[in-house]
Amino acid sequence: MTTRDIVLIALFTALTAVLAVVPPITFPVLPVPITAQSLGVMLAGGILGAKRGALSLILLLVLVAIGLPLLAGGRGGFSVFFGATAGFLFGWVIAAFAIGWMTEKFWNGLSFVSATLICVAGGIVVMYAIGIPWITFSAGVPIGKAFIGSVTYIPGDIVKALIAAGVMVTVKRTYPIIGQAA
Amino acid sequence: MLTELYIPGDSPLHSARPAWKLAALFAFCSTVFIVAHPLTLVIALVLAAVGYMMAGLNASHAFAAIRPALFVLAIIFAVQIWLADLGTATYVTLRFVALLAAAGLVTYTTTASAFTDGILALLSKAPAWVPRDKIALAMSLVWRFIPMIRSQFEEVREAQRARGLDRNMVALLVPLIVRILKNADEIAEAIEARSLD
Numbered sequence: 001m002t003t004r005d006i007v008l009i010a011l012f013t014a015l016t017a018v019l020a021v022v023p024p025i026t027f028p029v030l031p032v033p034i035t036a037q038s039l040g041v042m043l044a045g046g047i048l049g050a051k052r053g054a055l056s057l058i059l060l061l062v063l064v065a066i067g068l069p070l071l072a073g074g075r076g077g078f079s080v081f082f083g084a085t086a087g088f089l090f091g092w093v094i095a096a097f098a099i100g101w102m103t104e105k106f107w108n109g110l111s112f113v114s115a116t117l118i119c120v121a122g123g124i125v126v127m128y129a130i131g132i133p134w135i136t137f138s139a140g141v142p143i144g145k146a147f148i149g150s151v152t153y154i155p156g157d158i159v160k161a162l163i164a165a166g167v168m169v170t171v172k173r174t175y176p177i178i179g180q181a182a
Numbered sequence: 183m184l185t186e187l188y189i190p191g192d193s194p195l196h197s198a199r200p201a202w203k204l205a206a207l208f209a210f211c212s213t214v215f216i217v218a219h220p221l222t223l224v225i226a227l228v229l230a231a232v233g234y235m236m237a238g239l240n241a242s243h244a245f246a247a248i249r250p251a252l253f254v255l256a257i258i259f260a261v262q263i264w265l266a267d268l269g270t271a272t273y274v275t276l277r278f279v280a281l282l283a284a285a286g287l288v289t290y291t292t293t294a295s296a297f298t299d300g301i302l303a304l305l306s307k308a309p310a311w312v313p314r315d316k317i318a319l320a321m322s323l324v325w326r327f328i329p330m331i332r333s334q335f336e337e338v339r340e341a342q343r344a345r346g347l348d349r350n351m352v353a354l355l356v357p358l359i360v361r362i363l364k365n366a367d368e369i370a371e372a373i374e375a376r377s378l379d
Binding site for chain 2 (some may be wrong): 138170
């Protein structure tokens with residue numbers, strides 16, 4: 001870890017915190033508003049890579065835990081880790097790592113399509129694989145029912161994967177971080 | 183600037199060490215889950231209420247800790263009535279209320295800087311392979327970066343509004359992130375020039 005790595009990690013922690021206050025995008029067809037915050041998760045992995053991306057989300061969760069209202073809707077403090085949907089928060093760290101790892105693997109031929117697939121695999125499949133069992137465990141709701149309850153968020157997550165992929169590919173062209181010898 | 187959720191006061195809960203409060207919270211939550219009995223839950227809710235009274239907080243503070251989860255709790259309550267019965271639904275929902283209220287109590291009575299001091303004190307006892315200076319540096323940098331990135335985001339949004347692109351997330355994020363990455367090089371150089379490495 002160089003000083004530059006530390007600075008990059010802290011910058012993406014701050015970016016993800018700032019994305020929480022970006023007004024949510026609402027689509028007429030979707031029942032739930034889309035907050036921009038989980039874009040930060042995809043971008044931390046997709047731009048910084050697995051290790052730095054995951055560390056930047058861990059840092060965010062630590063700051064949230066000590067009482068800073070950095071999550072969307074001004075949420076923060078310890079209580080966010082005890083709710084029924086806390087699995088999705090812990091999932092951020094794993095999702096950022098997974099997205100970063102896959103981006104590093106496919107870095108040389110990274111296209112908009114492969115970046116989108118990476119964001120869907122890490123930001124949706126991995127996230128739900130952690131978030132939904134957590135609902136089952138903490139609220140005693142069977143997996144299938146918990147999944148149905150979460151399905152309404154998937155269209156928004158796909159929109160975010162497309163946005164993140166667009167950003168990842170453009171930033172790779174103009175200011176690549178992962179390609180440099182780490 | 184950054185706000186925090188701390189509510190000032192001078193109760194024993196406010197002055198207790200953060201590490202003890204965390205240990206107590208952990209024990210509280212584990213007990214509620216492991217000793218799964220309605221009586222445990224009643225005791226837990228009473229304890230949480232006593233805690234709020236001791237800290238000089240009222241019901242509206244406790245409600246504020248639960249409110250963000252209210253929507254999800256309502257769904258869980260409905261699903262549980264449908265799957266099981268009213269008793270189970272009430273039990274599961276009140277268990278969340280107890281956990282959220284207790285966690286909120288720790289947050290309300292502890293400043294972020296008390297937690298930070300606690301973390302740094304723990305780090306000073308950590309084995310040598312833990313990069314404690316770097317962890318401390320990263321934590322303190324975020325405090326500075328959040329207002330910085332917020333104002334840069336506003337600048338980018340103003341510029342893209344002139345082009346009619348202020349609702350296009352890619353057009354907002356790409357310039358912002360390239361700026362952030364350029365900043366990183368300069369900031370890292372500045373830190374190293376002060377030989378903090």
